[in-house]
Amino acid sequence: MRIGFIGAGNMATALAGAIVGAIDDARIVAFDVDAGRLTEFIHAVARPGDSDAVTAAAGNAQVVDGCDVCFLAVKPQVMPTILAEIAGAGGLLVSIAAGIRIATFETALPDARIVRVMPNTPCLVGAMAAGYANGSRVTSEDREVVSRLLSSAGYAVELPERLLDAVTGLSGSGPAFVARLIGAFTDAGAANGLPREVAYRLTLATFAGTARLLDGHAMTPDELVTMVSSPNGTTVAGRAVLEASDIADVIASTVAAATNRSKELGS
Ligand SMILES: NC(=O)c1ccc[n+]([C@@H]2O[C@H](COP(=O)([O-])OP(=O)(O)OC[C@H]3O[C@@H](n4cnc5c(N)ncnc54)[C@H](OP(=O)(O)O)[C@@H]3O)[C@@H](O)[C@H]2O)c1
Known part of the structure; x- marks a missing residue:
């Protein structure tokens, strides 16, 4: 499975590390505007003895093009820039940005299948508690993929989007x-x-x-x-x-x- 990361910061590094540790056929491709951050990500996530497991892309559009599922792991204020850069993208996209609703992504990316996650900071040590909501175009196969990926980093439960505010109040904060x-x-x-x-x-x-x-x-x-x-x-x-x-x-x-x-x- 090819898994993309747009943004290679703290949460991306933790999630990708958990995924690589748990899923043998995981292939990670990532991009970050901060080249140093991207290098750190690759070193942190790499699987020893498997140089193909984690690679850098030349840009965000290339990440989306080359993967089966792509995590959008940038700060919420950066998301409009990302949506413009990957306009026209299809496929399964998983946003971990706080506060940005599924409808915003579905409007900006009419061909994409969207999942919205509210993770929490213990993700950084593989002990995440997360709630997530599936968008209207998500398939049953997508559901299984997302559940498997998120569960590699801790506890993850699917909920209606209206309950993600309560997830934020309980496990996010x-x-x-x-x-x-x-x-x-x-x-x-x-x-x-x-x-x-x-x-x-x-x-x-x-x-x-x-x-x-x-x-x-x-x-x-x-x-x-x-x-x-x-x-x-x-x-x-x-x-x-x-x-x-x-x-x-x-x-x-x-x-x-x-x-x-x-x-x-x-x-
Ligand atoms: N940290 C948490 O505990 C936590 C909990 C719940 C949810 N979240 C959510 O997780 C998301 C990521 O948080 P984080 O703590 O991992 O943030 P982070 O460490 O700042 O990582 C985000 C990375 O994205 C990069 N970036 C900025 N613009 C970009 C672009 N156009 N293309 C590609 N990369 C770009 C940033 O580079 P620059 O620094 O150079 O801008 C940074 O390296 C946020 O949306 C946040 O709401 C975080």
């Missing part, structure tokens, strides 16, 4: 919210006497481990809470404070604010 919580837990550990670095490492391992446990054992959050709550024990003492607070309301308002801002930016 979510890494910043979770990072704040990790900071607060670290501060709390340090306030109780732990060296700050130790508190930070314990917090990171607790967040990652809790997520893995929930997922790996198919437990609900309530089941896990019950499992670790001995009568009159330490967890119950902490929960009494946490659950009497308005933390659930604060988190609901946080995600709602980010979701609403995404709607405003996209309207």
Whole structure:
């Protein structure tokens, strides 16, 4: 499968690296206006011993012409330039640009089949959470291809486009919210006497481990809470404070604010 990347920056490098790692017959072709960036992309994504796996194109039109599916991985403000450069393009195009609607692409590129993805920053370490929406011309074969490519970089779920604002509010902006919580837990550990670095490492391992446990054992959050709550024990003492607070309301308002801002930016 030949996979194109227009824009060879952070997200493109992470996605292409995951795809090359997961899909044996993946052949990547990319272009970036920044020649240094393009060289870094090729070095980062290359498959050892397979010099054909990742190659540079001479321009964006050449990327689109030479691939089965093409990721549009430039900043949203650059997208009008790209659409002009690849005017007349057909084929399967996957935009990861925040806030640009499928209708914009389908109007500009009447022969193209469009998928719009809302990825998130943990894509950079192969742990993406993404929602994506298929345009009106996407085929069932396209659906399988896109699902396979995105799943190589983490969790990816197909949704109606109207729900991508909620994806933005939850998992798109979510890494910043979770990072704040990790900071607060670290501060709390340090306030109780732990060296700050130790508190930070314990917090990171607790967040990652809790997520893995929930997922790996198919437990609900309530089941896990019950499992670790001995009568009159330490967890119950902490929960009494946490659950009497308005933390659930604060988190609901946080995600709602980010979701609403995404709607405003996209309207
Ligand atoms: N980073 C994230 O966590 C994240 C999360 C969700 C969604 N996204 C979306 O992912 C997209 C890419 O983000 P990113 O962080 O990977 O950006 P990035 O690192 O800046 O990569 C974009 C690359 O595209 C290049 N470029 C600019 N104009 C171009 C053109 N006409 N033709 C080809 N390449 C061109 C840029 O070069 P110059 O720097 O020289 O302009 C840059 O190297 C954005 O639309 C963003 O909304 C990112």
